[in-house]
Amino acid sequence: MEEVNRFVQIRRDLHKIPELGYQEFKTQAFLLNYLSGLSKERVEIRKWKTGLFVKVHGTAPEKLIGWRADIDGLPIEEQTGLPFKSEHPGQMHACGHDVHMSIALGVLTAFVKKPLKDDLLFIFQPAEEGPGGAAPMLESEMMKEWRPDIIFALHIAPEYPLGTIAVKEGLLFANTSELFIDLKGKGGHAAYPHHTKDMVVASAYLVTQLQSIVSRNVDPLDSAVITVGKITGGTVQNIIAENARLEGTIRTLSAEAMSTVKKRIEACVKGIEAAFECEADIDYGSMYHQVYNDPERTAHFIEYLEKNQKESLIICKEAMTGEDFGYMLKEIPGFMFWLGVQSPFGLHHAKLQPDEKAIEFAISVLTDYFQTL
Numbered sequence: 179m180e181e182v183n184r185f186v187q188i189r190r191d192l193h194k195i196p197e198l199g200y201q202e203f204k205t206q207a208f209l210l211n212y213l214s215g216l217s218k219e220r221v222e223i224r225k226w227k228t229g230l231f232v233k234v235h236g237t238a239p240e241k242l243i244g245w246r247a248d249i250d251g252l253p254i255e256e257q258t259g260l261p262f263k264s265e266h267p268g269q270m271h272a273c274g275h276d277v278h279m280s281i282a283l284g285v286l287t288a289f290v291k292k293p294l295k296d297d298l299l300f301i302f303q304p305a306e307e308g309p310g311g312a313a314p315m316l317e318s319e320m321m322k323e324w325r326p327d328i329i330f331a332l333h334i335a336p337e338y339p340l341g342t343i344a345v346k347e348g349l350l351f352a353n354t355s356e357l358f359i360d361l362k363g364k365g366g367h368a369a370y371p372h373h374t375k376d377m378v379v380a381s382a383y384l385v386t387q388l389q390s391i392v393s394r395n396v397d398p399l400d401s402a403v404i405t406v407g408k409i410t411g412g413t414v415q416n417i418i419a420e421n422a423r424l425e426g427t428i429r430t431l432s433a434e435a436m437s438t439v440k441k442r443i444e445a446c447v448k449g450i451e452a453a454f455e456c457e458a459d460i461d462y463g464s465m466y467h468q469v470y471n472d473p474e475r476t477a478h479f480i481e482y483l484e485k486n487q488k489e490s491l492i493i494c495k496e497a498m499t500g501e502d503f504g505y506m507l508k509e510i511p512g513f514m515f516w517l518g519v520q521s522p523f524g525l526h527h528a529k530l531q532p533d534e535k536a537i538e539f540a541i542s543v544l545t546d547y548f549q550t551l
């Protein structure tokens with residue numbers, strides 16, 4: 179029988195208990211239980227909501243090195259059929275945060291056993307998928323006291339091969355904004371449409387109109403995405419819908435494009451109000467700052483990889499994904515990188531299956547790299 183590496187087993191245990199943003203109670207308890215087995219002399223733990231700050235004391239600290247791992251799952255029904263699949267109906271670690279946590283625990287454990295000179299701060303952050311935990315953690319009294327001098331994080335990348343790390347200086351991930359649009363018209367009998375204001379038809383027009391914003395209003399040399407991921411409306415097949423709701427997300431590479439896209443969405447929604455004689459409300463939900471990798475720190479990491487892990491390095495392009503780690507990088511120098519986990523199914527897919535060998539690889543690269551800081 180295949181012997182399962184300790185941190186792979188931890189990933190599998192965490193994979194069974196995915197929880198949505200700010201509901202990561204079992205996850206927090208699991209992490210605390212694991213940490214309770216480590217030397218109390220070296221490890222100091224502070225709870226923050228459903229997350230944790232964990233300081234690993236160095237031998238003669240001059241600086242604080244930060245590492246952030248996100249801990250929440252997504253509202254997706256898992257379809258992997260794995261023996262350790264999610265035990266929480268309708269929730270899944272479909273963005274790899276189980277892998278992120280197990281890597282963080284692996285690196286943390288290595289430095290409890292063999293401390294660095296400097297202190298390390300491991301940040302187990304809730305709610306990355308929304309509404310966002312990085313910005314409030316950064317503002318917390320705990321992080322004001324334990325303020326890292328440099329900070330790093332990774333994200334799994336199913337599209338990159340096992341044993342690779344993809345990174346770039348500067349912009350890595352997009353600016354994001356959630357998008358919720360509520361339409362209110364007038365319901366009624368399906369056979370009497372002329373007495374109603376049908377919000378199913380209005381929402382269909384609106385979704386179609388939103389598609390033209392990126393192609394017609396955003397500079398083609400810039401980039402933007404508007405995705406409507408969910409539409410709800412109406413009650414039954416023979417009643418005209420009084421209400422409809424669109425839920426989506428906006429991604430842009432520049433702040434200017436974000437402002438353009440929002441102005442155009444507002445104009446389209448005004449047009450729908452006039453055309454369909456309805457009322458509309460727009461809510462932008464949570465917004466994430468772009469992930470901008472500190473060029474000097476990233477160059478140092480690239481140089482390290484070129485020297486020690488040459489075959490693993492990929493210089494990548496920016497992606498339209500969002501990450502609230504961008505807020506931490508806005509204040510503290512550091513970077514984020516992609517860790518190749520080679521899965522035919524991508525992030526946010528019900529069949530995502532990261533190659534678990536990436537866990538050991540990442541722990542080994544990071545424990546080695548941290549010694550160069």
Ligand SMILES: CC(=O)N[C@@H](CCC[C@H](N)C(=O)O)C(=O)O
Nearest residue numbers: 307308354355356427499500501
């Ligand atoms: C890495 C990743 O997949 N991050 C999420 C962040 C979501 C932000 C927010 N809830 C939104 O949808 O705008 C992503 O979807 O990129």
